[in-house]
Amino acid sequence: MTPARRVLVAGAGVAGRGVVAALLADGASVTVTDGNAERLAAFADTGARTALGLTEPPAGTDLVVTSPGWRPDSPLLLAAAAAGVEVIGDVELAWRLARRLPRPPVWLAVTGTNGKTSTVTMLESMLRAAGLNAVACGNVGLPVVDAVRAGHEVLAVELSSFQLHWQSSMRAHASVVLNVAEDHLDWHGGIDDYAAAKGKIHTGAKVVVHNTADEWSGRLAAAHEGTRVGFGLGTPRPGELGVVEDLLVDRAFVDDPASTAEELATLGDVLPGGPHNVANALAAAALARAHGVPPEAVRDGLRAYRPGPHRAAPVAEVDGIRYVNDSKATNPHAAAGSLRAFESVVWIAGGQLKGASVDGLVAEVAGRLRGAVLLGADADVVSASLARHAPDVPVSRVPPGDDGAMTAAVHAARALARPGDVVLLAPAAASLDMYRDYAHRGDAFADAVRGLLTDGGPGTG
Helix, strand or coil: CCCCCEEEEECCCHHHHHHHHHHHHCCCEEEEEECCHHHHHCCCCCCCEEEECCCCCCCCCCEEEECCCCCCCCHHHHHHHHCCCEEEEHHHHHHHHHHCCCCCCEEEEEECCCCHHHHHHHHHHHHHHCCCCEEEEECCCCCHHHHHHHCCCEEEEECCHHHHHCCCCCCCCEEEECCCCCCCHHHHCCHHHHHHHHHHHHCCCCEEEEECCCHHHHHHHHCCCCEEEEECCCCCCCCEEEEECCEEEECCCCCCCCCCCEEEEEHHHCCCCCHHHHHHHHHHHHHHHHCCCCHHHHHHHHHHCCCCCCCCEEEEEECCEEEEECCCCCCHHHHHHHHCCCCCEEEEECCECCCCCCHHHHHHHHHHEEEEEECCCCHHHHHHHHHHHCCCCCEEECCCCCCCHHHHHHHHHHHHCCCCCEEEECCCCECCCCCCCHHHHHHHHHHHHHHHHHHCCCCCC
16 A cells, blocks of 8 residues: 555444555545445545445456445445455555554454454463463454554454454464354355355464364364364363363463463463363464463463453343343354353343344354343244244244333243243344344343332233
8 A cells, every 4th residue: 555545435333444544644634435424524624525325436446445244245345346456454464564563463363253342351361461462353343443542562362253254464463263153154155165264264374273162263273384273172182272170271372382381371271161162262362372471371361351232141030030231242253152151041042143144143042041031133043943943932022113121031031930030131142123232122122121120020920
């Protein structure tokens, strides 16, 4: 990228704002387009031009920078490609800007269907415990472009499949694909293309980290030349991180992996607990160790880490029944990790499945289900799967269009639950059919549960 190019920014959301600021600071002539006039209005005083709903680039455009969620078959992006105009994403732009710095930051990159945010925030905590100027960025909230411009020396970068699709030059120091399961198939067209986008994270990486329990993770790592390091929940072999009794152990980043191991932390240092979070902690530790972080910083980072909201977060206990908010479980693979953590569950599920199947999930967790409460666009799909694989589990449906849908769902779950049970919001689906995002959905759940504390709710006596 060279200064003073004529650039079209497609998308006026959070990522777009950082991209526009960076391009303007670099001397580019910038136009922003979006289908939402209100979002475009926020750029009125930035120095960028705005254009509502463009379907082709303005004449003379040299480069299009697209927001991650724009599909490759969007008319504007198809028109740009047909005109020979390069289309990149915010991550690609950030990488190109970073390469021009006197001391480019080190990138430690994380992707996967589930666990990305927990892993990058654990990683950030470990890096900071080692005294490094590090920040979690990317799909976690802080745009990568903003993190680069802020001057951080190490970036813990969460990357979605969308972001990876639109980048080509990034070469992380160390990278990991945590897992691959059906998700965003409506965007990518199929699991193979989805996985291929994830695998781009390993291109040129010096250290390639993979999950020994995930077939896709191992397959994608094997296709690249970096030093391969595995992680898993069993006893680690040389070149792996794993678990021995109650210890997280490193047999990869030690002087003699064949005969020595380094203790990193205990299972009690990982919060919240559960196998999927231990796996996330091991993945984060592998990336941190790849950058030379000492064992004590891995331990101290885990102890200082606090999980984000809507991730297996306890809300309250009412009449011996616990209520847990895992609204971040937006696909079946994520919901499975959450459901495995509890023995007897009333499951609140439903939303937009995005083409994913829930049959495997329902068959696996059927024995844990006290009942299920379904809501949202694909409730019928989940209901049919429960009928096939868990026919004895009682199911309650929240009617479409119920203005108090989550309150109704929580009350229905309360009626199915018994003391000692967990009422778990782990929808296995996206939220946009009913809510602004998964956080809005989780907040609605928490509000409904707090309502039980004040009014008792049906059946609480």
